[in-house]
Amino acid sequence: MQTKLADFIKNTPEGQEADAILRSCVHCGFCLATCPTYQLLGDELDSPRGRIYLMKQVLEGYPVTQKTQHHLDQCLTCRACETTCPSGVRYGRLLDIGRSVIHKNVKRGIRESGIRYLLNKTLPHRYLFKSLFKMGQFCRPLLPAKLKKLVPSRIQSIREWPVKKHRRAMLILDGCVQPELSPNINIATAYVLDKLGISLIKAEKAGCCGALSYHLDAQQDGMNYMRRNIDAWWSFIDNDKKDAQPIEAIAITASGCGVTVKEYGHLLRHDPVYAEKAAQISALAKDISEILATETDNLIAHLEKSGSRHKMKLAFHSPCTLQHGMQIRGVIEKILGIAGFTLCSVKDAHLCCGSAGTYSILQPKLSQQLLKEKIMNLSVEKPDQLITANIGCLMHLKSGTSLPVRHWIEILDEILSNDSPK
CATH class of the missing domain: 3.40.50.1860 (Rossmann fold)
Structure with a gap:
């Protein structure tokens, strides 16, 4: 695809990245068949190909409108189009760049801005979310039926975290909402790995992976969460510490977090303080399925x-x-x-x-x-x-x-x- 980016972004790292992504798209249309919103709405502008065209216009300096923002908002960022694309277009990354530019140029309504602000200020903050969740449980009898299903009256009793006792060790991302909504997930993970001879370690200061804020028009907030996690994990993986137990991986049980942590190295590549650390963190990040796939013989023996x-x-x-x-x-x-x-x-x-x-x-x-x-x-x-x-x-x-x-x-x-x- 031919491009001619506007001066405001042409020579920036984001502009150069977006330009390369745009040029890789040949507008073949393969992505339309796997795009959920295009299947529902049948509108070309609600397909990856249509949204790429809209973002190309924005980056080339054409007027940015609420219509453009609306079509990008309706994208799920599911990235099914990336799996389908024969040209390897990194659509998800282009969408991040496009949404950031549009956010700076199109003002949202009070209600919409308010909802996004509240989501950004509550969900990633684990202890604030915990307080609100407890309040929701208390008020559960008054909630509509749909909300009642999302706010359980009680959480199933959970076991204590297994005692660290193995030579092999991994870190785990606790996350923000998962510890309250489903605390057994990470505890179950700790016990599975314990049986396989691996101790799972929680870094207390690690929290939200940054994805929620990053995709809510608050990219700097999201990147700050990423930096905080890197700081929390670094004391465990710092190669200069001779007495440190080697950390084999950072186990992640929420794939939405996993895909983000694996991109820390890319998202923070221009940060002079965190670039190198972020790359190491991304290299260590593994979905729990990837970890168990390398432990198949061990797993079979225990089964x-x-x-x-x-x-x-x-x-x-x-x-x-x-x-x-x-x-x-x-x-x-x-x-x-x-x-x-x-x-x-x-x-x-x-x-x-x-x-x-x-x-x-x-x-x-x-x-x-x-x-x-x-x-x-x-x-x-x-x-x-x-x-x-x-x-x-x-x-x-x-x-x-x-x-x-x-x-x-x-x-x-x-x-x-x-x-x-x-």
Whole structure:
């Protein structure tokens, strides 16, 4: 694609990156077939190809309008188009750059700005979110039916974190909302790795990965969260500390966080203080499925030792951040197959469930349409439970079905503990 970027961005790092991405697009249209919003709306401007054209205009200095902002807002950032694209167009990164420029030039309405501000100031702040969540539990009887499903009256009692006792060690990202909404996920992960001879360590000062703010018109806030996590982890992985226990990886159980932490090195590459550290953090970041995929023999041995195989039928929803963002496909399914589970086939498994971070709040109509379609496709073969690999998807799916919805690592933990999944 021919480009002629405007002077305001042409010689900036973002402009040079955007220019290279735009030039890689040949407008073939393959992306239209896998874009959820184009399938729902049938509007070229709500497809990756159409949005790329809109962003090209913005970066070339054409007037920025609310219409352009509207079409970019309706994008889920699911990145299914990247999986489909034969030219390797990095659409997600172009969208970050385009949205940032538009945010500086188009003023949002008071209501919309207020919602985004509140989301940015509450969700990434773990302890503030915890207080609000407790308040929601207290007021649960007064909430509408849909909200009641998202605010459980009680959280299942959890075990204590296993005592550190192994020579092998990994860090874990606790995140912001997951410790309150589903605290068993990371604890189950700690016990699974404990059985495989790996101690899992929490860095107390680490928190939100930065993705929520970064995609809410608050990119600097998001990058500050990234820097805070790097600082929190660095004391554990600093190679200059001779007495430090080697950290093999940073285990991440929310794929939405994983795809972001893996991009720290790129997003902070121009930061003179954090660039090198961020690159090392990204290299260490692993989705828990990637870690267990390298421990298959060890895992099989423990499954045989537990003597447990379960024939429960599961329907797996692969989050977009897992299959498109990190390009991890078939790994979790293989692990669950080894554990003896039967996995349902899922039609249109590549399509988004509609959660997409805060998308379900900011674009409820489109989000609910996608949720309804996803639940229908997951339920065709009558599974016993739905499973996924991201807290956002988990909570969103829960709101649309009466079936149990859980993180897949919790199921594996129960099998290794020789307990029947409930």
